[in-house]
Amino acid sequence: AVLVDWDAASGTLKAVKDPEAKITKMGGFGILGGFAAALGLGALPVGVTIAVAVAGIAAAVGYAVYRVASSYSGPSGRAQAPPSTRVWVTRAALLTAGLLAADFALKGIFWSSGLYVFHHIVPTRAILMAAAIPLNFVFAGWMLHLGHAQKAPLEGLRRFRANHPILGGLVWGALQILTFPVGVNDQRHAGDVAGRSPAVSKALGVFVVAAAAVLAGTLGNGLEGLVNAKVVDFIPVGHGRANLADFLVFFGLPLAWMTLDFFGAVRKAVAARKPVAMNFAKFWALPVLGMLGLVLSSAVGGWTALPLPAIYGAMFATLFGVGILGSQVYIQRRVAEMNDSFKDGEFQAAPSTPKFTAGYRLRRAVAAMLAPLAALPLMGKAAYQPKMGPRDYAALVERYKGRLPKVVITDYDDTFMDNSDGRGLVISDARLKLLEDLKAAGVRVAFATNRPLTGGSYAMSHMLVERMSPALRADFILSTGGGAEVFKFAKDGSTPETPVFSGPTFTEAERKVVSDILSAEAAKQGVDLAQGRVDTKPYEHAWMYGMGLDAAKKAATPEAQWKALVAERNAKITAVFAALEKGLKAANLEFAATLKFPPRDDLEPYIRLSKSTKAFAVKAILETVEAEGARVYPDDVVMLGDDFTVPGYDSAMPKSLPNGTAIAVGQAADARIPNVHFLGGGPDATEKFLRDIISK
Structure with a gap:
């Protein structure tokens, strides 16, 4: 290629003697053979x-x-x-x-x-x-x-330089020059x-x-x-x-x-x-x-x-x-x-992010978008957290095998022990052994339950505490009443006389407002108050309404008629609950209100009001652990529960600790709680997960 320019003196095209200077002067636009027309047109x-x-x-x-x-x-x-x-x-x-x-x-x-x-x-x-x-x-x-x-990497060269100062020093100096400015700082x-x-x-x-x-x-x-x-x-x-x-x-x-x-x-x-x-x-x-x-x-x-x-x-x-x-x-x-x-x-070795599959992440994202529509009849489970597949479960286990959680906070009923019959189960020997193995592995297990500490066969002392060894009870932390109280047991395993945390309690005036709203709405719905019962504690007010639909009546009633009676009962208590929420809002009273339907339809549904939630339990449990001198970060905490619906009993836990991980072992989990992973499987799934993360 020859660079040419028009020479005005001779009136002809002449070759440029200094093409680089000419190109620079032209701003970089060189003319190469047949490219002139293409560049021009x-x-x-x-x-x-x-x-x-x-x-x-x-x-x-x-x-x-x-x-x-x-x-x-x-x-x-x-x-x-x-x-x-x-x-x-x-x-x-x-x-x-x-x-x-x-x-x-x-x-x-x-x-x-x-x-x-x-x-x-x-x-x-x-x-x-x-x-x-x-x-x-x-x-x-x-x-x-x-x-x-x-x-x-240069330990061998260091030893060589120590034994042969002249030759070793020359090699070291050459490396110093060749690798400037990094030098030989290995x-x-x-x-x-x-x-x-x-x-x-x-x-x-x-x-x-x-x-x-x-x-x-x-x-x-x-x-x-x-x-x-x-x-x-x-x-x-x-x-x-x-x-x-x-x-x-x-x-x-x-x-x-x-x-x-x-x-x-x-x-x-x-x-x-x-x-x-x-x-x-x-x-x-x-x-x-x-x-x-x-x-x-x-x-x-x-x-x-x-x-x-x-x-x-x-x-x-x-x-x-x-x-x-x-x-x-x-x-x-x-x-x-x-x-x-x-x-x-x-x-500290930072926790790795679980390598969830792209399909699982996509399904979670779609569920989160559909979650506000969960009440629509056709949505079904599409608006709830998708269930984890085997690969996603393995990824979650692998994350915690690499770095065990410092604290596990778990519900008791239908999460750690099966309560599908409504009577509750005392802890089994296998689950006691699991608690011992978790403690030996350095994992602090605390329970957050709605049950009280004492009070007969229904209480946690009967279900769990009395069956634990003194060594296992040492420094054991238990939250009762849905976050209303938190107890820490002594180093010798003895039961504490007072809780380390107590939540707010009902006043008589607040309890009267609740009773008046319940009575008024029950009358509107034609509910016979004699068929319900009230259970009160300092920190809660509960109303159970079975309408006489117990196991004996179910056995004596045709199936179609039974289903109609259950539907009528559930509709009435749902209407009472909606009116109660509206009345509490009008009275400027803030309570954690939940409506619970047991897994069996011959057990009575109930409305529970509390001034505490399990968010109180999470906060108090972690503060109790840190008071011992151990720092606990949210990513060191795993929460387990069966009711991560809204407004489920366990939902307050992951909401209060967004960077913690919650695992749902119940029947569904609300997709609006982003740090919940739905596993299902009940207490058996809980045991398997905890066993898997501590297994070698």
Whole structure:
């Protein structure tokens, strides 16, 4: 291709002697053979083609970078140990090749359109480029090895230097020079920490991307310069140009350096049992001062030997500054994330995110959208939390096997023991053994039930406490009355005389308002109050209405007639409950009001009013545990219940602890409570889950 221009003096076209200067003067629009007509007549299509091609390359490169980074830390940023040497070498090599291909693809696009300029490579620079290629491979290889190492990789060299000071010192000094500015500080490895910290795991993934970007950037211009003795540029900078390789180097290099420094700071913090601290001043001082010096020296007349003009140096200084700023912001976020896990003088292994299937996540999202329509007759279970499949259950178990919950708060009836017959069951030997095994594994189990502590065969003392050994009762925590009271047993297992927490109680005036509303609405519905019964405690007011429909009457009544009587009874108590809620609102009384239908239709449904909820129980239980000196975070808590409907008895627990995990073992769970996972299966499912997470 020959660049020509119109010569006004001779009136003819003449070849341009200095094509690079001419192209620069023309703003980068070269005329290459038969492209003149295309550029002149189709500027818009050419521009669109270039834009689409560049966007496509950027999207492909961006996706490849994302896949490499997420393969280390996972899309959700869970803690993950680095892959094997063979795997990470392959990933880094493929990413480097992809970035290098993107660099040459962009150069090809602009070359074919004429929107480029090239600069010749002087012999001395060509020699430096040739030497830089193997050195860059060595440097990148060392950095990648250092980042992935499970322990300091140069212990053998240290021993060699101690035994052979002269030769060992020379080797050490050579490594110091070749790996500047990282040097031979091999305490910056992250392999053994990445599997326990999402912050380090994420940084390791990004570090691999940064190292590959630096290697691709240096190879991009270096290989082209060696092959063609010139480099094609297409980004205008004053009288010069830049290309993708420049951006890769000046953005990737600060991130690679800072990430390694972050790994070193983490190791120091873990050893000293102190929060991570980093000094970013050095990253700003050295490269920026060097670039500013280049700009100043290039601006002085007579310094023509310098390879870059002042405007070019200013651009590199700007690129480096932006790269350092972006890298600092990213690493500061990782430092903060790491320090958030610093608890009780230790960096706690953060919990991983369960790897639920895409189908399960989609079904949960759809159910959450449909949840407000749950009352419609045709919605059915579509508006409730979907049941976990085997793979999703395994993912949840795997999450807690990696880090056991510190506290499990569980309901008793139909969650830990089967109460489908309405009489309640005392704890079995198998479930007592489960409690003992959980305690031995370091899991604190507390119960949150509506039952009272004492009061005959219905009470928790009869159902559970009296059957526990003194060792199992030691420091045992029990919430009764639906969160109204919380008891902590003594270290010798003796029963406490007073609760550590007591919720608000009913006043006589409040109880009278409730009784008046119930009586008035019952009369409207034609309900015989003699067929109902009232149960009162200081913290609750309950009204049971069986309408005489007990097991004996069911046995003596035809099935169709029985179903009609049950439907009539349920409709009446539902109407009474709706009127009660409306009356309480009018009286400005705030109670936790629930209507409960037992699983068997020959048991009486009931309305329960309380000034406490199980949210009180969760708060008081966790405060009681932390009063012993142990810090409990929401992601360390698992809540189990059978009634996570709205306004179910157990629903207040996950609502009060949004970052905790709740598992529903009943018949349904409301999809508007996002941290509930529906397992079903009743008490047997509870036992299986707890057994699975503590099993080896």
